[in-house]
Amino acid sequence: MNDDDRVFKALADPTRRFLLDQLYERDGRTLTQLESGLEMTRFGVMKHLRVLEDAGVVVTRREGREKLHFLNPVPIRLIHDRWIDKYTERRVSALAELKAQLEEEMA
Amino acid sequence: MRTTETSVATQVYRVYIKATPQAIWDAITTPEWTVRYGFGGRAEYELRPGGLYRVPTTEDMKRAGAKMGLSVPDVMVDGEVIEVDPPRRLVQTFRMLMDEATAAEGFTRLTWEIDELPGGVSKLTVVHELEGKPQLAALSAGERESEGAGGGWSYVLSDLKTLLETGSSMAPSTGPDHR
Numbered sequence: 339m340n341d342d343d344r345v346f347k348a349l350a351d352p353t354r355r356f357l358l359d360q361l362y363e364r365d366g367r368t369l370t371q372l373e374s375g376l377e378m379t380r381f382g383v384m385k386h387l388r389v390l391e392d393a394g395v396v397v398t399r400r401e402g403r404e405k406l407h408f409l410n411p412v413p414i415r416l417i418h419d420r421w422i423d424k425y426t427e428r429r430v431s432a433l434a435e436l437k438a439q440l441e442e443e444m445a
Numbered sequence: 446m447r448t449t450e451t452s453v454a455t456q457v458y459r460v461y462i463k464a465t466p467q468a469i470w471d472a473i474t475t476p477e478w479t480v481r482y483g484f485g486g487r488a489e490y491e492l493r494p495g496g497l498y499r500v501p502t503t504e505d506m507k508r509a510g511a512k513m514g515l516s517v518p519d520v521m522v523d524g525e526v527i528e529v530d531p532p533r534r535l536v537q538t539f540r541m542l543m544d545e546a547t548a549a550e551g552f553t554r555l556t557w558e559i560d561e562l563p564g565g566v567s568k569l570t571v572v573h574e575l576e577g578k579p580q581l582a583a584l585s586a587g588e589r590e591s592e593g594a595g596g597g598w599s600y601v602l603s604d605l606k607t608l609l610e611t612g613s614s615m616a617p618s619t620g621p622d623h624r
Binding site for chain 2 (some may be wrong): 341365366394397399408411412413414416419424442
């Protein structure tokens with residue numbers, strides 16, 4: 339698996355996306371804090387966090403006695419620049435224009 | 446949005462780059478390199494503890510600022526070098542002077558760590574301590590990109606990776622004030 343594969347795999351799971359959203363809201367959380375939002379065993383949450391870490395979208399750092407989890411958006415940015423921008427820019431702006439036009443007509 | 450009081454703390458960014466630690470170190474600390482990626486400012490570092498750090502405002506930054514209704518000062522960012530261990534670790538303070546709100550937040554602590562991995566790959570980690578600095582935290586996280594303030598550290602570090610790996614930075618369309 340290359341770097342992109344790992345990121346797509348990491349994002350292809352609702353629990354892992356939920357964990358990322360949790361970190362987006364408040365960064366630098368412990369496992370215990372992340373666990374509290376999920377109906378899942380500690381072991382299960384750890385496994386998901388490992389996949390996120392392997393993909394580089396979560397980075398852990400020790401602070402004192404605690405291991406904190408941080409959201410690292412750089413790999414997602416790289417995928418965005420490589421895959422999303424390229425295919426969507428023109429179409430998205432055309433759609434956005436259409437939406438604006440239609441809404442104007444309706445107003 | 447990560448802008449409530451309790452949610453604004455440290456931000457950590459990491460990128461793997463196919464380059465030597467020395468190449469990455471040079472790209473961070475020498476103006477000849479810093480003009481080629483990210484916001485394109487000439488970073489001036491006095492690489493010793495207590496040394497000065499500053500980034501004079503470029504014409505592009507002035508234009509971007511004007512679009513946001515700001516008259517930006519001649520120096521965009523300043524700070525002080527705290528720890529220098531080339532090409533592995535650089536600790537500095539960092540103050541954004543773009544507008545009054547960010548300038549008033551004062552200095553933050555910024556740590557650059559470079560680790561060499563097997564296979565000619567290095568790991569660059571940027572730790573920005575932003576406790577109690579919601580304005581700069583929003584900028585660093587790229588939350589004001591749509592206003593023209595740029596995509597924060599994600600943008601800068603992706604661009605740095607692209608530059609070091611391909612020899613040229615990303616298409617200008619992805620940069621600030623070029624969309």
